Amino acid sequence: MANIRLSDVAKLAGVSPKTVSNVVHGYAHVRDTTRARVQQAIDELGYRPDVRGRSLATGRTMMLALAFPDLRIPYFAELAHVIAEAAGERGYRLLLEESGGAREVERAILSADEAGIVDGVLFQPVWLTSTEIAQHRGDIPVVLLGENTAPLTVDHVHIDNIAAAVQVVEHLAALGRRRIAYVCAEHPRPSETSRLRLIGYQQGLEACGLPVDPSLIVSGTVGNADAARDALGAALDAGMAPDALVCRDDLAAMGALRALAERGLRVPEDVAVTGWDDITLATAVRPSLTSIRADGRELARRALDLLLERIDGFDGLGRHEVVGHSLVVRESAPGV
Amino acid sequence: MANIRLSDVAKLAGVSPKTVSNVVHGYAHVRDTTRARVQQAIDELGYRPDVRGRSLATGRTMMLALAFPDLRIPYFAELAHVIAEAAGERGYRLLLEESGGAREVERAILSADEAGIVDGVLFQPVWLTSTEIAQHRGDIPVVLLGENTAPLTVDHVHIDNIAAAVQVVEHLAALGRRRIAYVCAEHPRPSETSRLRLIGYQQGLEACGLPVDPSLIVSGTVGNADAARDALGAALDAGMAPDALVCRDDLAAMGALRALAERGLRVPEDVAVTGWDDITLATAVRPSLTSIRADGRELARRALDLLLERIDGFDGLGRHEVVGHSLVVRESAPGV
DNA sequence: CTGAAAGCGCTTACAG
DNA sequence: CTGAAAGCGCTTACAG
Numbered sequence: 038m039a040n041i042r043l044s045d046v047a048k049l050a051g052v053s054p055k056t057v058s059n060v061v062h063g064y065a066h067v068r069d070t071t072r073a074r075v076q077q078a079i080d081e082l083g084y085r086p087d088v089r090g091r092s093l094a095t096g097r098t099m100m101l102a103l104a105f106p107d108l109r110i111p112y113f114a115e116l117a118h119v120i121a122e123a124a125g126e127r128g129y130r131l132l133l134e135e136s137g138g139a140r141e142v143e144r145a146i147l148s149a150d151e152a153g154i155v156d157g158v159l160f161q162p163v164w165l166t167s168t169e170i171a172q173h174r175g176d177i178p179v180v181l182l183g184e185n186t187a188p189l190t191v192d193h194v195h196i197d198n199i200a201a202a203v204q205v206v207e208h209l210a211a212l213g214r215r216r217i218a219y220v221c222a223e224h225p226r227p228s229e230t231s232r233l234r235l236i237g238y239q240q241g242l243e244a245c246g247l248p249v250d251p252s253l254i255v256s257g258t259v260g261n262a263d264a265a266r267d268a269l270g271a272a273l274d275a276g277m278a279p280d281a282l283v284c285r286d287d288l289a290a291m292g293a294l295r296a297l298a299e300r301g302l303r304v305p306e307d308v309a310v311t312g313w314d315d316i317t318l319a320t321a322v323r324p325s326l327t328s329i330r331a332d333g334r335e336l337a338r339r340a341l342d343l344l345l346e347r348i349d350g351f352d353g354l355g356r357h358e359v360v361g362h363s364l365v366v367r368e369s370a371p372g373v
Numbered sequence: 374m375a376n377i378r379l380s381d382v383a384k385l386a387g388v389s390p391k392t393v394s395n396v397v398h399g400y401a402h403v404r405d406t407t408r409a410r411v412q413q414a415i416d417e418l419g420y421r422p423d424v425r426g427r428s429l430a431t432g433r434t435m436m437l438a439l440a441f442p443d444l445r446i447p448y449f450a451e452l453a454h455v456i457a458e459a460a461g462e463r464g465y466r467l468l469l470e471e472s473g474g475a476r477e478v479e480r481a482i483l484s485a486d487e488a489g490i491v492d493g494v495l496f497q498p499v500w501l502t503s504t505e506i507a508q509h510r511g512d513i514p515v516v517l518l519g520e521n522t523a524p525l526t527v528d529h530v531h532i533d534n535i536a537a538a539v540q541v542v543e544h545l546a547a548l549g550r551r552r553i554a555y556v557c558a559e560h561p562r563p564s565e566t567s568r569l570r571l572i573g574y575q576q577g578l579e580a581c582g583l584p585v586d587p588s589l590i591v592s593g594t595v596g597n598a599d600a601a602r603d604a605l606g607a608a609l610d611a612g613m614a615p616d617a618l619v620c621r622d623d624l625a626a627m628g629a630l631r632a633l634a635e636r637g638l639r640v641p642e643d644v645a646v647t648g649w650d651d652i653t654l655a656t657a658v659r660p661s662l663t664s665i666r667a668d669g670r671e672l673a674r675r676a677l678d679l680l681l682e683r684i685d686g687f688d689g690l691g692r693h694e695v696v697g698h699s700l701v702v703r704e705s706a707p708g709v
Numbered sequence: 710c711t712g713a714a715a716g717c718g719c720t721t722a723c724a725g
Numbered sequence: 726c727t728g729a730a731a732g733c734g735c736t737t738a739c740a741g
Contacts, residue, residue, distance in 0.1 A: 040488060040734090042733090042734055042735085043734065043735065043736095044734080044735095052711075052712085053711060053712045053713075054712085054713090054734095054735080054736085055711065055712065055713090055736080055737085056710090056711060056712080058735075058736065058737095059710095059711090066710060066711095067710075067711090068710065068711095071710085071711085085485070085486055085487055085488040086486075086487055086488065086734085086735075087487075087488045087489035087733090087734050087735070088487050088488070088489045088490055088734095088735090089425050089428050089429045089434070089489040089733080089734070089735080090429065090489070090717090090733075090734030090735030090736080091734080091735050091736070092425050092717090092735085093425045093426065093429060093716090093717040093718065093719090093733090093734080093735065093736090094716075094717055094734080094735045094736040094737075095717085095735085095736065095737090096717075098425070107454070108444075108450050108451075108453055108454040108457070109447075109450060109451050109454050109653060111445075111447060111450070111654075114444050114445060114447070114450035115444070115445050117444055117469075118443070118444040118445050118471065121444070121469070121471065130468065130490075131469075132466065132468055133453075133457070133467075133469055135454065135457065149421070150421055150422075151421055151422055151423075151424050152376060152421040152422065152423045152424070152718095153423035153424045153425040153426070153718080153719095154424055154466075176376075262653075262654060262656070262657035263656055263657060266657070288654075288657070291654065291657045291658070292657055294659065295657065295658075295659045298659050299659075317445060317598075318447075318598060318624075318627065318654060320598070320599055321598035321599060321602070321624070321627045321628055321631065322627070322631075322658060323630065323631045323634050323635075376718090378717090378718055378719085379718065379719065379720095380718080380719095388727075388728090389727060389728045389729075390718095390719080390720085390728085390729090391720080391721085391727065391728065391729090392726085392727060392728085394719075394720065394721095395726095395727090402726060403726075403727090404726065404727095407726085407727085422718085422719075423717090423718050423719070424718095424719090425717080425718070425719080426717075426718030426719030426720080426733090427718080427719050427720070428719085428733090429717090429718080429719065429720090429732090429733040429734065429735090430718080430719045430720035430721075430732075430733055431719085431720065431721090431733085432733075488734095489734080489735095
């Protein structure tokens with residue numbers, strides 16, 4: 038069963054390839070009778086246009102890549118969903134690429150040794166430095182996502198992590214909490230995301246007139262609830278006695294919830310807890326999580342707009358856009 | 374900055390396109406000096422082969438699609454991760470397509486009105502019937518995932534849902550539980566997945582000599598922890614008094630945990646709870662979830678093997694393969 | 710409003 | 726071991 042080509046349709050309908058193409062793309066200025074004849078030939082043969090031919094001819098693949106650490110981390114899966122949806126609305130398919138949070142994979146993603154797969158890349162790096170990013174993927178447009186430092190030449194969309202962290206600390210301080218710990222800080226070197234959240238945490242403490250106490254910083258692996266549970270558990274057993282926890286993300290918060298419960302500490306009565314990302318399951322755990330929520334749809338919209346402008350030829354300096362966030366208050370750290 | 378083509382490399386190296394192609398693909402039988410000269414030209418020009426040209430010429434896109442309901446459901450995100458990894462090992466990229474669990478989108482996925490995007494499709498349908506599936510996607514090979522009924526002509530990989538559900542019930546019965554409820558059954562019409570799990574649930578009860586009590590079936594929306602919490606909560610408030618819960622999936626189990634805790638019921642002392650899928654977060658909640666775990670890597674391996682055989686021209690009847698599963702015992706329904 | 714020709718970037722027999 | 730030619734399936738100016 039050989040594939041049916043556009044020329045087969047043209048032959049059957051008795052028109053030129055160009056006319057078939059016009060009908061397929063719904064161009065105006067095709068005589069109605071001609072259009073009907075072509076459409077009938079298409080239906081009769083079961084013709085389905087081949088995107089490779091089109092792509093080679095137009096130079097566009099109508100496919101975008103989204104590169105990020107790991108699909109198994111709920112925040113990224115949910116982000117991918119939103120971006121795929123937004124891309125679809127703009128006529129683009131979305132190809133997901135997982136870096137595994139590995140520096141060399143991130144580098145490989147940017148230096149893509151094959152061309153013609155996607156028209157542009159949305160990239161959320163963890164480890165790549167600004168300089169490395171500057172030498173990007175052939176000449177495919179790239180827009181950076183997340184709280185990294187972006188080179189001057191590259192577009193970048195993110196939320197204000199520092200402000201969000203300050204907000205979290207202020208919320209906890211307003212609840213009367215004084216010994217506000219941070220869980221987990223990556224060890225030994227924090228990612229840019231972690232760094233900004235830590236800065237905001239410290240800034241928030243200072244703004245509230247609370248002492249910054251290094252013994253309240255819990256180090257540990259990020260992106261893993263069980264690791265957070267273990268790290269916090271060890272800290273608690275070693276005598277740390279916080280009355281609130283700023284968790285780096287909701288996964289850490291979930292692990293923290295376990296560690297606290299296992300030690301008979303009540304949330305929020307004894308220890309208030311906040312998460313970050315507001316993943317779907319934040320409302321499913323008990324107590325439900327107070328969390329920082331980025332405006333995902335807005336993030337997707339802005340990032341895509343910037344990327345499509347690049348694809349359309351915009352060649353100016355990198356744009357840096359800040360997307361809104363909010364503190365969603367739930368049981369784990371209720372309002373006053 | 375026009376793209377560099379293979380012919381540019383050929384010209385610079387002073388060889389034919391064929392030779393460049395040979396070098397790019399690492400074919401043997403290219404003189405070493407020639408290879409070196411070509412490689413130097415490639416590096417010098419920064420040549421990156423264009424996959425569309427290759428794809429058009431070979432007929433292969435080296436891309437596969439994975440179609441399923443929703444990336445935001447942890448089980449699917451984790452499945453996608455495993456399959457993407459396995460596909461990568463075989464030299465294929467994976468394109469994700471979300472159906473949103475909508476029948477018409479599922480149909481559109483299978484009848485794909487564009488050709489040349491992927492070489493084959495891994496498809497986990499929710500609503501499509503066997504007959505509808507039989508008329509599939511142009512002539513692209515399809516392998517079905519999950520517990521649906523597959524047409525005789527289509528390959529199919531799944532776990533034994535009925536046996537797994539029986540196993541769950543037997544585990545709970547061995548703990549001495551007698552009033553084992555099921556959460557949630559889709560209302561009004563269950564998906565094939567739900568149907569099989571319900572059958573196994575009933576079969577398990579009968580095997581254990583326990584009465585099948587329709588009042589212990591909680592109906593509700595699937596794939597949403599909060600919906601499960603509300604549905605179970607309403608049932609409990611209406612007087613249902615189970616001593617164990619077979620939850621349709623881990624999300625339902627998480628919702629159930631909340632509903633129980635909110636009513637002062639202890640898990641597992643008062644009510645034992647089991648989930649299904651063994652998502653990563655199953656170990657993060659408290660109590661951790663006893664859950665059915667499909668062998669995901671095996672599932673990915675078998676499904677991909679079948680699909681690649683089809684792509685290579687195998688044209689026999691549909692193969693149906695059953696992949697292993699296990700009951701992972703944790704706190705929510707411990708061993709005896 | 711429609712047609713004929715060239716080209717997008719590769720690979721694949723077929724010669725040599 | 727390497728070359729020249731044709732073809733994969735589309736679209737895009739350019740004519741008419």
